[in-house]
Amino acid sequence: MISQTFRTRFAPAALTVALLSTGMSAAAVQPAAAQPAEAAATFAAAGKKPGKPQQYLKFVKNKKNPSNSRLHLMMKGKKKAVASWRAGSGNGSTNACKPNAGWLPNGSYKIEFHQKDFNGSAIKGYVIKLQDKKCSNGTKRTELFIHSEMQKNGKQGPKKGKDSPWRWEGDHDYKSLACIKLKPAHIKSLFTKSAKGWPKTLKVV
Structure with missing residues (x-):
């Protein structure tokens, strides 16, 4: 009985010493049932892959010349644009209700989809x-691209x-009927740069 009690008390202590010698913390050698929820959360977090960068588009109007406005590809939390291109919207009118x-x-605006071979x-x-x-x-302004x-x-x-x-x-x-227009090379550049984390929204200011 004494021998069995000694083994019962000694084994966990010896295991703790052995594990600590490998660099594991004391918390790591506690019984698995002690903090099951916390342990699961820790391993789940450790296994997460970083998400793609969150990007969005920003169209800045030029009241003096609407066809010489700017479209920016922005990164959330950053003030500096990832890239910027000349862009126009409308036929020169600054009446957004026309x-x-x-x-x-x-x-x-929500971005509903993007496509390279659209055939409208x-x-x-x-x-x-x-x-819309x-x-x-x-x-209501509709058919916006x-x-x-x-x-x-x-x-x-x-x-x-x-x-x-x-x-x-x-x-x-x-110039357009209302849509935002870019040069062919510039919209292709926008698609290339957006592939790292496609924008889901456009902000017009």
Whole structure:
């Protein structure tokens, strides 16, 4: 009986000494049942992989020249933009409540999807689809995109008349019916840089 009691008391102590010699803390050698919830949480946290960076888009309006505004790719918590490009919105009108003419209303927009081979009737190729938005007087702005002028495959179309809708021909192409427009090379750059953590929102100011 004495021998059995001695072994019962001695074994845990010896195990503790042995484990401590390997660098483990005293807490680590306590019975597993002592703190099951905390232990599980610790191991779960240790096994987590870091998430992708949280990015968003920010469109800064230029009242003097709406077609020379800026679109920024931002990182949450950072003031400096990851990248920035010239962009336009609307046909030059600063009336955000004027459908198919004025620039986008201020506020936050959800990004519904992005696609490299979009095949719409008026917009093709690289696009970012934005949610509908009501302006200050309640007018709903719809069919809102960030896009350029290109064919479905992302290439430039042939010259066709004075202004081909599938070919970027100059600064006048920054104008739109309301959408945000970028040069073909710039929207492709936006897609490349956004691949590290696709933006889910656009902020218009």
